[in-house]
Amino acid sequence: MSGTVIVDYGMGNLRSVQKAFEKIGEAAAVSCSPHEIAKASRVVLPGVGAFRDAAAALRRLDLIPVLCDHIAADRPFLGICLGLQLLMEVSFEDGQYEGLGIIPGVVRRFELPSEYKIPHMGWNQISVSENAAHLLQGSLSPADWFYFVHSYHVDPADNSWTAATTDYGRPFVSVVARGNLIATQFHPEKSQTSGLKLLRNFAADSVSA
Numbered sequence: 001m002s003g004t005v006i007v008d009y010g011m012g013n014l015r016s017v018q019k020a021f022e023k024i025g026e027a028a029a030v031s032c033s034p035h036e037i038a039k040a041s042r043v044v045l046p047g048v049g050a051f052r053d054a055a056a057a058l059r060r061l062d063l064i065p066v067l068c069d070h071i072a073a074d075r076p077f078l079g080i081c082l083g084l085q086l087l088m089e090v091s092f093e094d095g096q097y098e099g100l101g102i103i104p105g106v107v108r109r110f111e112l113p114s115e116y117k118i119p120h121m122g123w124n125q126i127s128v129s130e131n132a133a134h135l136l137q138g139s140l141s142p143a144d145w146f147y148f149v150h151s152y153h154v155d156p157a158d159n160s161w162t163a164a165t166t167d168y169g170r171p172f173v174s175v176v177a178r179g180n181l182i183a184t185q186f187h188p189e190k191s192q193t194s195g196l197k198l199l200r201n202f203a204a205d206s207v208s209a
Contacts, residue, residue, distance in 0.1 A: 004028040004203060005040035007067070007083075009057040012046035013189070017080065020189035024196055026203040034066045042203065043070050046189075047082025051091040051107060051152070054082055055099060064100060071102055071181055078202050079183030084176065085154055087183055093152050103176060105156035112169035119151040124186075126164040126174055139201040140164060140175065144194035146186035148174075153185060 006017050008030050021028035028044065031037060045067065047054050058064050071077050079087055088099045091107035099107070110118050123145045140163075153172040156162060163182070164175035174185045182202065188195030 002029070002036070002039045002041065004042040004044060005037050006030045006044045006046060007037060007063065008032040009047075009054065009061055009063060011049045011054050011057060011082065012080075013048060014046060017044060017046050017189045020196060020199055021203065024200045024203060026199070032061055032063070034062055037063065038066045038069070040070070040075075042076040042078070043067065044078045044080065045083035045086065045183075046080040047086065048149075049082060051082065051085055051093040051099070052095065052097045054086055055091075055097055058086070058100075068100060068102065074179045074181075076180040076202060077182070078188075078199075079181075080189070081150060081185060081187055084183035084185055085152060087176070088154055088156075091152070102181075103154070103156055103161050104158050105154060105161075107152050108155050109152050110169070110172075116169040119149060120168045121149045122147070124148055124166050124168060124174075126166050127171070128164045129162050139198040140194075144197075145191070146174075146184070146188070146194055147190040148186045150185060 006014055006028050008014055014030050018028050085107045086099050087102040088105050088107050089101045091097050128140055161176045162173050163177035165171040166174035176183050188198045
């Protein structure tokens, strides 16, 4: 298998993610080829923008089967921001749209007290759940700060997926994890030292429990 591949489906700050991996000494290729992604030992699904457009692009490029196969094989997978939301069954962003269905649950718009602005944008912290995977235990701590930009958040039906929450008017799920899958609502590539620590753990050869 090849190394780390960042999925290019026409949405997301791909170069920023690639540069973050370069900073930790990890060569990460950018590809929209199902064949290349299928060969990857680690897959990163980034994303910025509308859920509907992202899901449509993944289907058009025939990427959903290869992503689902990679996750089902418990090979290392990292979802970032919209890349987390796409793992859910359904999003209610400007309608109702199907996701990959990897994680039972939905994507909802924030409903917050009037003093909280939407989108949630800027630096915030996390509370690590007891369900946090081994990968997270060395990557995330309540002392770390991460950069968020989002108006919607995931709402898993199964709490065992929840690895960390963040408070913004109320707690919301900011990290999910199971096995070698991890997905974050924040942007590790924009989160400086804390984000690079997470990426370094993800890129390590031994991420299996």
